[in-house]
Amino acid sequence: MNPYIDIILRSAAVYVFMVIALRVFGKKELSQLNTADVILILLISNSVQNAMVGSNSSLEGGLVAALVLFVINFILKKIMYKFKNVKDFIQDKPVILIHNGKLEFKTLAKLEISSDELNEVIREHGIENTQDVKLAMMEVDGNISVISGDVNIKQTHHKRKIHKTLGNLNK
Structure with a gap:
């Protein structure tokens, strides 16, 4: 050959x-x-x-x-x-982590995302509490996008790269 x-x-x-x-x-x-x-x-x-x-x-x-x-x-x-x-x-699909201030505990557990990690991501987006989050999603590329429900909070465009050990979305 x-x-x-x-x-x-x-x-x-x-x-x-x-x-x-x-x-x-x-x-x-x-x-x-x-x-x-x-x-x-x-x-x-x-x-x-x-x-x-x-x-x-x-x-x-x-x-x-x-x-x-x-x-x-x-x-x-x-x-x-x-x-x-x-x-x-x-490629995995995006998944909802927080919707209207309510955490999706089953999803967070499935992805093995700790409350400390989630709170860090939320703070990086300029939001203090999960109750102030309108929507937080883990995107297909592993980033977590956060949208605030408070119109007075300035939104940031920073997305934190999630460590790959946080899991496969289909586990």
Whole structure:
């Protein structure tokens, strides 16, 4: 087999595996990494490198593998845009955490969001109490958006990145 076709197939297989693994293990948000997460990412990248390029350690082989990953990612985003069921499998849906000052305790427990973490997010948006929150949602990207019910409170556009260990929305 052509060595570049081999690299393309191996890279595609690794990409698909990583998408599924990240989805299954709930690692949808890697914006705030702790030490264990950094180690995991470094070890995964090292372990899949040979799986993608095999014995080919040339510059061309590495560039082909990188190009394949970019192309697959581009295609996957296009597919997710056109097919809702694929998007639903790969990406979580936004969920309501607070509605009209009332906390959604089941959702917060499911996502393993502590009251301290939620209060911190609310304060970061310039709101003191959960009773003053009209709507707080965990967005698909892991951010928590907060909308105040008090017209006198100045809204901020700051969104806090939630640590990825706060859970997979489909658990």
